[in-house]
Amino acid sequence: MDNMQKQELASLTLTQAAGLLAKGEASSSELTKLMLDRIAASNNNAYITVNAEAMAAAEAADARRREGGSLSPVDGLPMALKDNFCVRGMKTTCASRMLENFVPPYTATVAEKLADAGTVLLGKVNMDEFAAGNATDTSYFGPTKNPRDPKRVAGGSSGGSAAAVAEDTAYFTMGSDTGGSVRQPAAFCGVVGLKPTYGRVSRYGVVAFASSLDQVGPLNKTVEDCALTLSLIAGRDPRDASSLPNPVPDYLAGLKGAEGLKGLRVGVPKEYMGPGIQAEIRENVKKLIADLQTAGAIVEECSLPQLEYALSAYYVISSAEFSSNLGRFDGVKYGYRAKSYDGYDDMLRRTRSEAFGDEVKRRILLGTYTLSAGYFDAYYLRAQKARTLIMEDFRRAFSQYDILLTPTTPVTAWPLGTAFEDPSKVYAMDLCTVSVNVAGLPAISLPWGTDREGMPVGVQLIGPTLSEDRILQAAHGVEALSLHNYGEGRGQKGGGVHV
Amino acid sequence: MSDYKAVIGLEVHAELDTASKIYCGCTTAFGGEENTHVCPVCLGLPGALPLLNEKVVEFCIKAGLALNCKINNYSRQDRKHYFYPDLPKSFQTSQLDLPICYDGYLDIEVNGQTKRIGITRIHIEEDAGKLIHGLTGTRVDYNRGATGLIEIVSEPDLSSPEEVYAYMETLRQVLLYTGVSNCKMEEGSLRCDVNVSIHKEGEPFGVRTEMKNINSLSAAKAATAYEIKRQKQVLEEGGSLFQATLRWDDAKGINYVMRVKEHADEYYYFPEPDIMPIVISPEKVEAIRATLPELPKARQQRYKEQYGLSDYDANILTVSKALSDLFDQAVAECQGPAKACANFIMGDITRLLNEEALQPEEVPFGGKELAELANLASQGAISSSAASKVVEMLFQPEFAGKGPKAIVEEQNLGQVSDQGAIKAMCQQVIDANPKIVEDYRGGKKQAISALVGQVMKASKGKANPAMANQLLEELLGS
Amino acid sequence: MEITKETVLKVAGLAKLDLTEAEALRLAHEMGKIVEFADKLSEMDLEGVMPTTHAVKMENVFRDDEMQPSYPREEILANGPERDEACFVVPKVVE
Numbered sequence A: 001m002d003n004m005q006k007q008e009l010a011s012l013t014l015t016q017a018a019g020l021l022a023k024g025e026a027s028s029s030e031l032t033k034l035m036l037d038r039i040a041a042s043n044n045n046a047y048i049t050v051n052a053e054a055m056a057a058a059e060a061a062d063a064r065r066r067e068g069g070s071l072s073p074v075d076g077l078p079m080a081l082k083d084n085f086c087v088r089g090m091k092t093t094c095a096s097r098m099l100e101n102f103v104p105p106y107t108a109t110v111a112e113k114l115a116d117a118g119t120v121l122l123g124k125v126n127m128d129e130f131a132a133g134n135a136t137d138t139s140y141f142g143p144t145k146n147p148r149d150p151k152r153v154a155g156g157s158s159g160g161s162a163a164a165v166a167e168d169t170a171y172f173t174m175g176s177d178t179g180g181s182v183r184q185p186a187a188f189c190g191v192v193g194l195k196p197t198y199g200r201v202s203r204y205g206v207v208a209f210a211s212s213l214d215q216v217g218p219l220n221k222t223v224e225d226c227a228l229t230l231s232l233i234a235g236r237d238p239r240d241a242s243s244l245p246n247p248v249p250d251y252l253a254g255l256k257g258a259e260g261l262k263g264l265r266v267g268v269p270k271e272y273m274g275p276g277i278q279a280e281i282r283e284n285v286k287k288l289i290a291d292l293q294t295a296g297a298i299v300e301e302c303s304l305p306q307l308e309y310a311l312s313a314y315y316v317i318s319s320a321e322f323s324s325n326l327g328r329f330d331g332v333k334y335g336y337r338a339k340s341y342d343g344y345d346d347m348l349r350r351t352r353s354e355a356f357g358d359e360v361k362r363r364i365l366l367g368t369y370t371l372s373a374g375y376f377d378a379y380y381l382r383a384q385k386a387r388t389l390i391m392e393d394f395r396r397a398f399s400q401y402d403i404l405l406t407p408t409t410p411v412t413a414w415p416l417g418t419a420f421e422d423p424s425k426v427y428a429m430d431l432c433t434v435s436v437n438v439a440g441l442p443a444i445s446l447p448w449g450t451d452r453e454g455m456p457v458g459v460q461l462i463g464p465t466l467s468e469d470r471i472l473q474a475a476h477g478v479e480a481l482s483l484h485n486y487g488e489g490r491g492q493k494g495g496g497v498h499v
Numbered sequence B: 001m002s003d004y005k006a007v008i009g010l011e012v013h014a015e016l017d018t019a020s021k022i023y024c025g026c027t028t029a030f031g032g033e034e035n036t037h038v039c040p041v042c043l044g045l046p047g048a049l050p051l052l053n054e055k056v057v058e059f060c061i062k063a064g065l066a067l068n069c070k071i072n073n074y075s076r077q078d079r080k081h082y083f084y085p086d087l088p089k090s091f092q093t094s095q096l097d098l099p100i101c102y103d104g105y106l107d108i109e110v111n112g113q114t115k116r117i118g119i120t121r122i123h124i125e126e127d128a129g130k131l132i133h134g135l136t137g138t139r140v141d142y143n144r145g146a147t148g149l150i151e152i153v154s155e156p157d158l159s160s161p162e163e164v165y166a167y168m169e170t171l172r173q174v175l176l177y178t179g180v181s182n183c184k185m186e187e188g189s190l191r192c193d194v195n196v197s198i199h200k201e202g203e204p205f206g207v208r209t210e211m212k213n214i215n216s217l218s219a220a221k222a223a224t225a226y227e228i229k230r231q232k233q234v235l236e237e238g239g240s241l242f243q244a245t246l247r248w249d250d251a252k253g254i255n256y257v258m259r260v261k262e263h264a265d266e267y268y269y270f271p272e273p274d275i276m277p278i279v280i281s282p283e284k285v286e287a288i289r290a291t292l293p294e295l296p297k298a299r300q301q302r303y304k305e306q307y308g309l310s311d312y313d314a315n316i317l318t319v320s321k322a323l324s325d326l327f328d329q330a331v332a333e334c335q336g337p338a339k340a341c342a343n344f345i346m347g348d349i350t351r352l353l354n355e356e357a358l359q360p361e362e363v364p365f366g367g368k369e370l371a372e373l374a375n376l377a378s379q380g381a382i383s384s385s386a387a388s389k390v391v392e393m394l395f396q397p398e399f400a401g402k403g404p405k406a407i408v409e410e411q412n413l414g415q416v417s418d419q420g421a422i423k424a425m426c427q428q429v430i431d432a433n434p435k436i437v438e439d440y441r442g443g444k445k446q447a448i449s450a451l452v453g454q455v456m457k458a459s460k461g462k463a464n465p466a467m468a469n470q471l472l473e474e475l476l477g478s
Numbered sequence C: 001m002e003i004t005k006e007t008v009l010k011v012a013g014l015a016k017l018d019l020t021e022a023e024a025l026r027l028a029h030e031m032g033k034i035v036e037f038a039d040k041l042s043e044m045d046l047e048g049v050m051p052t053t054h055a056v057k058m059e060n061v062f063r064d065d066e067m068q069p070s071y072p073r074e075e076i077l078a079n080g081p082e083r084d085e086a087c088f089v090v091p092k093v094v095e
């Protein structure tokens, strides 16, 4: 296989690669070896841990296929998990010094489901420390670079997941999304990222950031791949009390390209098209609106006035839950413990102070502050009430529209090492994504052109509760328009990635 | 100047008698090798999620109904945060403002007076692990961690150590009757925190101190008495009290300060996002109410009305549900008076339980056997001393499976009521004890009991004493 | 709302984090900025609005009271920074 062929093989979509395996034109071992070589050659720092058993798993998949006993259409396809998914016997670091050597004795439900489908785990990918961040620059193991321009951030917190898909070192990856952590890096790296309805995919075994907002989601090369991946992981998990019992529809059935856009009622919340959004991104969205109309969709501007408060509500709720969830890291049962200390309390303080990074500390402090006596009502309780109003806003909007269209991010990927004036400016970058988590809704981000410097622009489609099939259908239509507009290469202009 | 009044409130923690822990399937069995009843959920591993045990909710409702509480239709769990090595998640999953039960009461009796003690609330929460303090370090065992608890919070309606004792005793009885907890205080299944303050009539309440984790009724009483006395002494000496958490040292009989009371804001709470709200329908409440057993108060009433037992007997019989159940089963099969069954329970059976250090639940025979024994006794087929022997044998493993009748026959314990045989023995006794006979004939009528005793001795306890008495009188009177 | 260095240090105490003076000062400034936009919530009219604690409308999700096997002790203890053959070990805790 020459380099050209290898590049071609690596850049196949999940669906295409599955086709090759089915036809016997490639083996899981070949694809897995290819991915491992590319991981080793990459300078983007997408991976934290490479699975030493990956080749063995690939060989087992090939053996199953030879014997006609494939577990699923994706049996043998190599993928990666964000490093907050627990996998028995494999390090799960959450990109923190705290868990640098933590080897969980149990496996996350989603990781189990993917293993049951026969996919090959290549390894664990980089993220912001404990998922607190939006640029994968708070990782204890260093930032992940954006494969589209290694001088820029990959986004976060699932930056490694997005980068691995963009640099073709995995056919798909899993991430987790608390305030945009799947969709924003997907947008920054020019890939597809889905945040399902809260409760659609099990959270069991995924290290929690903010329990009432967290949702697991896939990152893919195409919408079709995304639909396929979602069908592998969705569904009720008796180990997660918040997991929804509703049956899982056939997500692939409704995909019909631009056809699927006919008659679609699309609302465009004006709150996410204001001056806070980079002008080129607004231009791209306007272009999409025009294309959608041409394709037969009905597109209107709409207003969700409470969205203005979503960012505030989000940061209050997520920090509170974060501070609570991170209390367990105390140097007693697992994880880091300070080397020297004087007594239990000192051990506790030193352990936490030495092993948590700045951003994690900042959010723990913020969360503790807003929960502490005298502030609970002003912050946490108000945030939860705001949450009620935000959900009502969405409900009203969905009585008029099938989906809502917004930019995924206010800006495109910023240069690594950008000094923001203060953390609140970084938090404001989550403007368009957090409301979806606050309301527990499903949303997808997919590439829609680039900015002037060639950095991908992501657009977000939001649907009502459990409308993953609908937003996938719409996204499939948008993807078709993108191919038409921006040419080959999975809807990305140029498509040249730096490995 | 002891015109101080004590104001006392109790927080009682009862470990629930479920098979598995509150959020995972690990066993709740007491003991076991350290850290062998532990899994990712109860170890608080990152990513592990709790799943609420429905029985914990049902037991809480059941306890609430037995304590005359109202049941919240909408309830939920909250996280209570503090750092301690026995708390794996660094928060205790508990309930803050929406407990399952609220606004109930428990009637207690002290010195023949009934007093109603308000129950503020009952909520569910998880227990902590166990710390084993060594010389250099503390070892942590999470076996007990995340066992389901109910916390029963009383109103500050108690005013004396005796009331504290009676409250705990009555509450323990109710919990045992409802079967929600085994209440084994020696295993820590039932513990209480006692809050005490004192003040003078007409003056505002005093400064409150809290004694934590007291695990016996007598310790609760002693600690309360000590604390009231201590507070009085401080105030009478012109000192001032400060809010503090105290630890009762039962061996030394003193309280010492664990820590000066933390500010309330040190525990911060918020709704537990990983556990869905608990909605309890009126139908569910009624279904659980239907499973409530007859409670001690009602039983006592029934025993008095139905069987004519005294207050005293009725109280004693109902202290333990197991013994009370034994009584009910025996009475149902007994042809003689119920009092006969009651006497065996309050006498020989209680004595043997104490001697053998057994729990009331461990009586090795049932109501059928007790009824059989009571029948034999009331028919005069065995003497009371023989009956005691039978009870003793029923407690011995070698007699397991044998009923009283079989034992009486096998051991030849049957009472001799054969007039001829007893008459012969009486004559022998008269002949052998001329001095006593002389006393009797000289007017000391009570001397006859000494002769009856001799007959009993001669018959190895088998003679019917009433008959012996009668025959002796006949023989001597002639 | 203004956040003082003292507030930051008090909160850090609750959260069991040690901060240097300089860190506390910096964090006071940063947290002040963040709390500023959290304070936006005070503009909202929330009279009579019920708080949302869970993003999905689910209730009474229970498990049956059934015992499951626990984990082998070696696996439970395996990640413990300090342990003996049966227990995790921490510096002596005095009550």
Ligand SMILES: [Zn+2]
Pocket (backbone or CB within 6 Å): B021, B024, B025, B026, B037, B038, B039, B040, B041, B042, B043, C070
């Ligand atoms: Zn467990």
